[in-house]
Amino acid sequence: MALPDNHADTARCEHISRLLARISDKWSLLVVRVLGRGPLRFNALRREVGEISQKVLASTLRDLEENGFVSRTVTPVTPPQVEYALTDLGRDFLQPVQGFAEWVLANSSRMDAAREEYAERRAQD
Numbered sequence: 001m002a003l004p005d006n007h008a009d010t011a012r013c014e015h016i017s018r019l020l021a022r023i024s025d026k027w028s029l030l031v032v033r034v035l036g037r038g039p040l041r042f043n044a045l046r047r048e049v050g051e052i053s054q055k056v057l058a059s060t061l062r063d064l065e066e067n068g069f070v071s072r073t074v075t076p077v078t079p080p081q082v083e084y085a086l087t088d089l090g091r092d093f094l095q096p097v098q099g100f101a102e103w104v105l106a107n108s109s110r111m112d113a114a115r116e117e118y119a120e121r122r123a124q125d
Contacts, residue, residue: 033097036098042058068090
C-alpha cells in the first residue's frame with residue numbers, strides 16, 4: 001500500500017536531515033572538495049584542507065567513508081601508506097559541493113554587507 005504524500009514527504013525530509021547532519025560539520029564539504037582534485041594521503045589532505053587537527057580529520061574521513069563518499073586504500077609497505085579518494089557516490093556529491101562553494105564565493109561580499117547592515121541596525125536599537 002502506498003504511503004500518503006505527507007508520509008512520503010516526511011520520509012524524504014528525514015533522509016535529507018540525516019545527510020545534512022552527517023555533512024554539515026565544518027570540515028566534510030572541504031574534504032570532499034579537496035579530494036575532488038584526486039586521491040591524497042592523510043598528511044597531504046590535511047595540508048590542503050587547512051587548520052584541521054589530525055583527530056578531526058580522521059573522524060571526518062571515517063564518517064565520509066561510512067556514508068560511502070570516501071574510500072580508504074592501505075598499501076602494505078613499511079610504514080603502511082593510506083590513500084583517500086572519492087568513491088562514485090563522492091564524485092556525484094562533488095558537483096553540488098562545488099556548486100555550493102562557487103555560490104558562497106560569488107555571494108560572500110553580499111553576505112558581508114548584510115552582516116554589516118544588521119550590526120548597524122542592532123547598534124541603533
